[in-house]
Amino acid sequence: MIETNAVESPQSYTVELPIFQGPLDLLLSLIEQQELDITKISLAQVTDQYLAYLDVIRDTNPDEITDFLIIAAKLIYIKSSVLLPKPPPSVAEEEEEDLGDELARQLRLYKKFKELAAHLRELEETGRRNFVRLAPPPRLEPKLIPGEVTLDDLLAAARQAFAVKPPDPVVDEVVSPVTVTIGQQMTLIRRELSTGRRVTFRQLLSRQRNRIEVIVTLLAILELIKRRVIRAQQPEMFGDIILEPDDHAAELTET
Known part of the structure:
Protein backbone atom coordinates (compact mmCIF):
# COMPACT_ATOMS: atom_id res chain seq x y z
CA MET A 1 0.00 0.00 0.00
CA ARG A 128 18.90 32.93 -20.29
CA ARG A 129 22.66 32.76 -20.78
CA ASN A 130 22.62 33.92 -24.40
CA PHE A 131 22.36 37.55 -25.41
CA VAL A 132 21.86 38.60 -29.04
CA ARG A 133 22.87 42.08 -30.14
CA LEU A 134 19.97 43.39 -32.23
CA ALA A 135 21.74 46.62 -33.24
CA PRO A 136 25.26 48.03 -33.14
CA PRO A 137 26.17 49.76 -29.91
CA PRO A 138 25.24 53.44 -29.91
CA ARG A 139 27.98 55.93 -30.46
CA LEU A 140 28.41 57.93 -27.28
CA GLU A 141 29.91 61.37 -27.34
CA PRO A 142 32.84 61.83 -24.98
CA LYS A 143 31.88 63.35 -21.67
CA LEU A 144 33.08 66.82 -20.79
CA ILE A 145 35.32 66.95 -17.78
CA PRO A 146 34.12 69.80 -15.56
CA GLY A 147 37.59 70.38 -14.16
CA GLU A 148 37.50 73.19 -11.61
CA VAL A 149 34.02 74.40 -12.61
CA THR A 150 31.68 74.31 -9.64
CA LEU A 151 27.92 74.21 -9.39
CA ASP A 152 27.89 77.91 -8.49
CA ASP A 153 29.80 78.70 -11.69
CA LEU A 154 27.24 76.82 -13.77
CA LEU A 155 24.40 78.60 -12.00
CA ALA A 156 25.97 82.00 -12.66
CA ALA A 157 26.46 81.14 -16.34
CA ALA A 158 22.82 80.04 -16.63
CA ARG A 159 21.61 83.27 -15.07
CA GLN A 160 23.73 85.28 -17.46
CA ALA A 161 22.44 83.32 -20.45
CA PHE A 162 18.80 83.82 -19.47
CA ALA A 163 19.25 87.47 -18.53
CA VAL A 164 17.20 90.11 -20.34
CA LYS A 165 18.76 90.86 -23.71
CA PRO A 166 19.71 94.53 -24.13
CA PRO A 167 17.84 96.41 -26.86
CA ASP A 168 19.40 96.48 -30.30
CA PRO A 169 21.21 99.69 -31.18
CA VAL A 170 19.26 102.17 -33.25
CA VAL A 171 20.44 102.32 -36.87
CA ASP A 172 20.08 105.77 -38.41
CA GLU A 173 21.15 104.77 -41.91
CA VAL A 174 19.24 102.18 -43.92
CA VAL A 175 21.37 100.18 -46.33
CA SER A 176 19.53 99.28 -49.52
CA PRO A 177 20.16 95.75 -50.85
CA VAL A 178 22.30 95.42 -53.93
CA THR A 179 20.19 94.30 -56.90
CA VAL A 180 21.52 92.56 -59.99
CA THR A 181 19.57 90.99 -62.86
CA ILE A 182 20.20 87.98 -65.05
CA GLY A 183 20.31 90.21 -68.10
CA GLN A 184 23.07 92.33 -66.60
CA GLN A 185 25.17 89.29 -65.81
CA MET A 186 24.57 87.85 -69.30
CA THR A 187 25.89 91.10 -70.79
CA LEU A 188 28.99 91.00 -68.59
CA ILE A 189 29.72 87.38 -69.53
CA ARG A 190 29.27 88.03 -73.25
CA ARG A 191 31.59 91.04 -72.99
CA GLU A 192 34.14 88.87 -71.16
CA LEU A 193 34.09 86.32 -74.01
CA SER A 194 33.72 88.78 -76.89
CA THR A 195 37.40 88.58 -77.84
CA GLY A 196 37.29 84.79 -78.12
CA ARG A 197 39.09 84.21 -74.85
CA ARG A 198 38.19 81.51 -72.39
CA VAL A 199 37.31 81.90 -68.73
CA THR A 200 36.72 79.39 -65.96
CA PHE A 201 33.54 79.05 -63.96
CA ARG A 202 35.54 79.56 -60.76
CA GLN A 203 36.95 82.86 -62.05
CA LEU A 204 33.52 84.25 -62.81
CA LEU A 205 32.11 83.36 -59.41
CA SER A 206 35.14 84.70 -57.53
CA ARG A 207 34.41 88.20 -58.85
CA GLN A 208 30.94 88.35 -57.31
CA ARG A 209 30.47 90.33 -54.11
CA ASN A 210 27.75 88.32 -52.37
CA ARG A 211 25.66 85.19 -52.55
CA ILE A 212 22.90 86.86 -54.58
CA GLU A 213 25.33 87.79 -57.36
CA VAL A 214 26.73 84.25 -57.39
CA ILE A 215 23.24 82.77 -57.89
CA VAL A 216 22.31 85.29 -60.58
CA THR A 217 25.62 84.68 -62.40
CA LEU A 218 24.98 80.94 -62.41
CA LEU A 219 21.50 81.46 -63.89
CA ALA A 220 22.99 83.79 -66.54
CA ILE A 221 25.55 81.13 -67.55
CA LEU A 222 22.82 78.49 -67.88
CA GLU A 223 20.71 80.80 -70.01
CA LEU A 224 23.64 81.56 -72.36
CA ILE A 225 24.36 77.83 -72.72
CA LYS A 226 20.70 77.21 -73.48
CA ARG A 227 20.79 79.85 -76.23
CA ARG A 228 23.99 78.28 -77.60
CA VAL A 229 25.88 81.53 -77.14
CA ILE A 230 28.55 79.89 -74.99
CA ARG A 231 29.47 76.34 -74.14
CA ALA A 232 30.96 74.68 -71.07
CA GLN A 233 33.65 72.00 -70.98
CA GLN A 234 35.28 70.05 -68.16
CA PRO A 235 38.41 68.31 -69.49
CA GLU A 236 39.15 66.52 -66.22
CA MET A 237 36.89 64.92 -63.65
CA PHE A 238 36.32 67.37 -60.80
CA GLY A 239 38.41 69.92 -62.69
CA ASP A 240 37.55 73.51 -63.53
CA ILE A 241 34.62 74.16 -65.87
CA ILE A 242 35.80 76.19 -68.86
CA LEU A 243 33.43 78.64 -70.56
CA GLU A 244 34.09 79.70 -74.17
CA PRO A 245 32.14 81.07 -77.15
CA ASP A 246 30.03 78.53 -79.02
CA ASP A 247 31.08 77.80 -82.62
CA HIS A 248 27.48 78.30 -83.81
CA ALA A 249 27.06 81.66 -82.08
CA ALA A 250 27.21 84.97 -83.84
CA GLU A 251 29.68 87.62 -82.84
CA LEU A 252 29.60 88.22 -79.11
CA THR A 253 28.75 91.87 -79.09
CA GLU A 254 26.32 93.75 -76.98
CA THR A 255 22.86 94.01 -78.40
Whole structure:
Protein backbone atom coordinates (compact mmCIF):
# COMPACT_ATOMS: atom_id res chain seq x y z
CA MET A 1 0.00 0.00 0.00
CA ILE A 2 1.09 3.56 -0.62
CA GLU A 3 2.36 5.44 2.43
CA THR A 4 0.30 8.38 3.66
CA ASN A 5 3.26 10.66 4.39
CA ALA A 6 3.44 14.20 2.98
CA VAL A 7 4.59 14.22 -0.61
CA GLU A 8 6.83 16.99 -1.92
CA SER A 9 6.65 16.34 -5.67
CA PRO A 10 4.82 14.15 -8.17
CA GLN A 11 8.00 12.17 -8.84
CA SER A 12 7.63 10.48 -5.39
CA TYR A 13 4.51 8.57 -6.53
CA THR A 14 5.16 4.80 -6.43
CA VAL A 15 3.11 1.98 -7.91
CA GLU A 16 3.06 -1.19 -5.80
CA LEU A 17 1.81 -4.35 -7.53
CA PRO A 18 2.59 -8.06 -7.16
CA ILE A 19 4.67 -8.00 -10.35
CA PHE A 20 5.94 -4.41 -10.20
CA GLN A 21 6.96 -1.88 -7.60
CA GLY A 22 8.43 1.49 -8.51
CA PRO A 23 7.77 4.96 -9.91
CA LEU A 24 5.39 5.59 -12.77
CA ASP A 25 8.23 6.57 -15.09
CA LEU A 26 9.90 3.19 -14.57
CA LEU A 27 6.62 1.42 -15.28
CA LEU A 28 6.38 3.31 -18.54
CA SER A 29 9.98 2.46 -19.44
CA LEU A 30 9.47 -1.27 -18.83
CA ILE A 31 6.27 -1.31 -20.87
CA GLU A 32 7.99 0.44 -23.78
CA GLN A 33 10.90 -1.99 -23.69
CA GLN A 34 8.40 -4.87 -23.62
CA GLU A 35 9.94 -6.16 -20.39
CA LEU A 36 6.58 -5.98 -18.63
CA ASP A 37 3.23 -7.23 -19.94
CA ILE A 38 0.72 -4.55 -19.11
CA THR A 39 -2.17 -6.95 -19.52
CA LYS A 40 -0.96 -8.78 -16.39
CA ILE A 41 -1.26 -5.61 -14.29
CA SER A 42 -4.37 -5.27 -12.15
CA LEU A 43 -5.96 -2.10 -13.46
CA ALA A 44 -8.31 -1.89 -10.50
CA GLN A 45 -5.40 -2.02 -8.04
CA VAL A 46 -3.43 0.60 -9.99
CA THR A 47 -6.48 2.85 -10.07
CA ASP A 48 -7.12 2.48 -6.33
CA GLN A 49 -3.51 3.30 -5.50
CA TYR A 50 -3.56 6.26 -7.81
CA LEU A 51 -6.73 7.73 -6.32
CA ALA A 52 -5.36 7.16 -2.83
CA TYR A 53 -2.22 9.02 -3.80
CA LEU A 54 -4.22 11.96 -5.14
CA ASP A 55 -6.22 12.03 -1.93
CA VAL A 56 -2.99 12.30 0.09
CA ILE A 57 -1.60 15.22 -1.95
CA ARG A 58 -4.91 17.06 -2.20
CA ASP A 59 -3.40 20.23 -0.68
CA THR A 60 -0.41 20.27 -3.04
CA ASN A 61 -0.06 22.85 -5.82
CA PRO A 62 -2.38 21.75 -8.67
CA ASP A 63 0.39 22.39 -11.21
CA GLU A 64 2.40 19.55 -9.66
CA ILE A 65 -0.28 16.88 -10.18
CA THR A 66 -1.57 17.85 -13.64
CA ASP A 67 0.27 14.97 -15.30
CA PHE A 68 -1.26 12.47 -12.87
CA LEU A 69 -4.83 13.71 -13.36
CA ILE A 70 -4.78 12.80 -17.05
CA ILE A 71 -3.64 9.25 -16.34
CA ALA A 72 -6.08 8.93 -13.42
CA ALA A 73 -8.98 9.86 -15.66
CA LYS A 74 -7.89 7.24 -18.17
CA LEU A 75 -7.50 4.60 -15.45
CA ILE A 76 -10.99 5.35 -14.15
CA TYR A 77 -12.32 4.91 -17.65
CA ILE A 78 -10.49 1.59 -18.01
CA LYS A 79 -11.71 0.36 -14.62
CA SER A 80 -15.31 1.31 -15.37
CA SER A 81 -15.04 -0.46 -18.72
CA VAL A 82 -13.87 -3.61 -16.94
CA LEU A 83 -16.61 -3.53 -14.29
CA LEU A 84 -19.56 -2.69 -16.55
CA PRO A 85 -21.30 -5.44 -18.53
CA LYS A 86 -19.64 -6.27 -21.81
CA PRO A 87 -21.51 -5.43 -25.03
CA PRO A 88 -22.13 -8.15 -27.61
CA PRO A 89 -18.97 -9.43 -29.28
CA SER A 90 -19.85 -7.88 -32.64
CA VAL A 91 -20.27 -4.43 -31.09
CA ALA A 92 -17.21 -4.83 -28.88
CA GLU A 93 -15.01 -5.60 -31.87
CA GLU A 94 -16.11 -2.39 -33.59
CA GLU A 95 -16.16 0.10 -30.67
CA GLU A 96 -13.66 -1.13 -28.02
CA GLU A 97 -9.94 -1.52 -28.39
CA ASP A 98 -7.76 -3.62 -26.15
CA LEU A 99 -7.48 -1.90 -22.76
CA GLY A 100 -3.89 -3.00 -22.19
CA ASP A 101 -2.74 -1.57 -25.51
CA GLU A 102 -4.65 1.65 -24.82
CA LEU A 103 -2.95 2.10 -21.44
CA ALA A 104 0.45 1.45 -23.00
CA ARG A 105 -0.29 4.03 -25.68
CA GLN A 106 -1.31 6.58 -23.07
CA LEU A 107 1.85 5.96 -21.05
CA ARG A 108 4.05 6.37 -24.12
CA LEU A 109 2.27 9.62 -24.95
CA TYR A 110 2.76 10.75 -21.36
CA LYS A 111 6.49 10.06 -21.58
CA LYS A 112 6.77 11.94 -24.87
CA PHE A 113 5.20 15.05 -23.37
CA LYS A 114 7.48 14.84 -20.35
CA GLU A 115 10.54 14.64 -22.60
CA LEU A 116 9.34 17.62 -24.62
CA ALA A 117 8.74 19.60 -21.44
CA ALA A 118 12.26 18.79 -20.23
CA HIS A 119 13.68 19.87 -23.60
CA LEU A 120 11.78 23.16 -23.50
CA ARG A 121 13.00 23.75 -19.96
CA GLU A 122 16.58 23.15 -21.12
CA LEU A 123 16.14 25.62 -23.99
CA GLU A 124 14.76 28.17 -21.56
CA GLU A 125 17.72 27.80 -19.23
CA THR A 126 20.17 28.00 -22.14
CA GLY A 127 18.44 31.08 -23.55
CA ARG A 128 18.90 32.93 -20.29
CA ARG A 129 22.66 32.76 -20.78
CA ASN A 130 22.62 33.92 -24.40
CA PHE A 131 22.36 37.55 -25.41
CA VAL A 132 21.86 38.60 -29.04
CA ARG A 133 22.87 42.08 -30.14
CA LEU A 134 19.97 43.39 -32.23
CA ALA A 135 21.74 46.62 -33.24
CA PRO A 136 25.26 48.03 -33.14
CA PRO A 137 26.17 49.76 -29.91
CA PRO A 138 25.24 53.44 -29.91
CA ARG A 139 27.98 55.93 -30.46
CA LEU A 140 28.41 57.93 -27.28
CA GLU A 141 29.91 61.37 -27.34
CA PRO A 142 32.84 61.83 -24.98
CA LYS A 143 31.88 63.35 -21.67
CA LEU A 144 33.08 66.82 -20.79
CA ILE A 145 35.32 66.95 -17.78
CA PRO A 146 34.12 69.80 -15.56
CA GLY A 147 37.59 70.38 -14.16
CA GLU A 148 37.50 73.19 -11.61
CA VAL A 149 34.02 74.40 -12.61
CA THR A 150 31.68 74.31 -9.64
CA LEU A 151 27.92 74.21 -9.39
CA ASP A 152 27.89 77.91 -8.49
CA ASP A 153 29.80 78.70 -11.69
CA LEU A 154 27.24 76.82 -13.77
CA LEU A 155 24.40 78.60 -12.00
CA ALA A 156 25.97 82.00 -12.66
CA ALA A 157 26.46 81.14 -16.34
CA ALA A 158 22.82 80.04 -16.63
CA ARG A 159 21.61 83.27 -15.07
CA GLN A 160 23.73 85.28 -17.46
CA ALA A 161 22.44 83.32 -20.45
CA PHE A 162 18.80 83.82 -19.47
CA ALA A 163 19.25 87.47 -18.53
CA VAL A 164 17.20 90.11 -20.34
CA LYS A 165 18.76 90.86 -23.71
CA PRO A 166 19.71 94.53 -24.13
CA PRO A 167 17.84 96.41 -26.86
CA ASP A 168 19.40 96.48 -30.30
CA PRO A 169 21.21 99.69 -31.18
CA VAL A 170 19.26 102.17 -33.25
CA VAL A 171 20.44 102.32 -36.87
CA ASP A 172 20.08 105.77 -38.41
CA GLU A 173 21.15 104.77 -41.91
CA VAL A 174 19.24 102.18 -43.92
CA VAL A 175 21.37 100.18 -46.33
CA SER A 176 19.53 99.28 -49.52
CA PRO A 177 20.16 95.75 -50.85
CA VAL A 178 22.30 95.42 -53.93
CA THR A 179 20.19 94.30 -56.90
CA VAL A 180 21.52 92.56 -59.99
CA THR A 181 19.57 90.99 -62.86
CA ILE A 182 20.20 87.98 -65.05
CA GLY A 183 20.31 90.21 -68.10
CA GLN A 184 23.07 92.33 -66.60
CA GLN A 185 25.17 89.29 -65.81
CA MET A 186 24.57 87.85 -69.30
CA THR A 187 25.89 91.10 -70.79
CA LEU A 188 28.99 91.00 -68.59
CA ILE A 189 29.72 87.38 -69.53
CA ARG A 190 29.27 88.03 -73.25
CA ARG A 191 31.59 91.04 -72.99
CA GLU A 192 34.14 88.87 -71.16
CA LEU A 193 34.09 86.32 -74.01
CA SER A 194 33.72 88.78 -76.89
CA THR A 195 37.40 88.58 -77.84
CA GLY A 196 37.29 84.79 -78.12
CA ARG A 197 39.09 84.21 -74.85
CA ARG A 198 38.19 81.51 -72.39
CA VAL A 199 37.31 81.90 -68.73
CA THR A 200 36.72 79.39 -65.96
CA PHE A 201 33.54 79.05 -63.96
CA ARG A 202 35.54 79.56 -60.76
CA GLN A 203 36.95 82.86 -62.05
CA LEU A 204 33.52 84.25 -62.81
CA LEU A 205 32.11 83.36 -59.41
CA SER A 206 35.14 84.70 -57.53
CA ARG A 207 34.41 88.20 -58.85
CA GLN A 208 30.94 88.35 -57.31
CA ARG A 209 30.47 90.33 -54.11
CA ASN A 210 27.75 88.32 -52.37
CA ARG A 211 25.66 85.19 -52.55
CA ILE A 212 22.90 86.86 -54.58
CA GLU A 213 25.33 87.79 -57.36
CA VAL A 214 26.73 84.25 -57.39
CA ILE A 215 23.24 82.77 -57.89
CA VAL A 216 22.31 85.29 -60.58
CA THR A 217 25.62 84.68 -62.40
CA LEU A 218 24.98 80.94 -62.41
CA LEU A 219 21.50 81.46 -63.89
CA ALA A 220 22.99 83.79 -66.54
CA ILE A 221 25.55 81.13 -67.55
CA LEU A 222 22.82 78.49 -67.88
CA GLU A 223 20.71 80.80 -70.01
CA LEU A 224 23.64 81.56 -72.36
CA ILE A 225 24.36 77.83 -72.72
CA LYS A 226 20.70 77.21 -73.48
CA ARG A 227 20.79 79.85 -76.23
CA ARG A 228 23.99 78.28 -77.60
CA VAL A 229 25.88 81.53 -77.14
CA ILE A 230 28.55 79.89 -74.99
CA ARG A 231 29.47 76.34 -74.14
CA ALA A 232 30.96 74.68 -71.07
CA GLN A 233 33.65 72.00 -70.98
CA GLN A 234 35.28 70.05 -68.16
CA PRO A 235 38.41 68.31 -69.49
CA GLU A 236 39.15 66.52 -66.22
CA MET A 237 36.89 64.92 -63.65
CA PHE A 238 36.32 67.37 -60.80
CA GLY A 239 38.41 69.92 -62.69
CA ASP A 240 37.55 73.51 -63.53
CA ILE A 241 34.62 74.16 -65.87
CA ILE A 242 35.80 76.19 -68.86
CA LEU A 243 33.43 78.64 -70.56
CA GLU A 244 34.09 79.70 -74.17
CA PRO A 245 32.14 81.07 -77.15
CA ASP A 246 30.03 78.53 -79.02
CA ASP A 247 31.08 77.80 -82.62
CA HIS A 248 27.48 78.30 -83.81
CA ALA A 249 27.06 81.66 -82.08
CA ALA A 250 27.21 84.97 -83.84
CA GLU A 251 29.68 87.62 -82.84
CA LEU A 252 29.60 88.22 -79.11
CA THR A 253 28.75 91.87 -79.09
CA GLU A 254 26.32 93.75 -76.98
CA THR A 255 22.86 94.01 -78.40
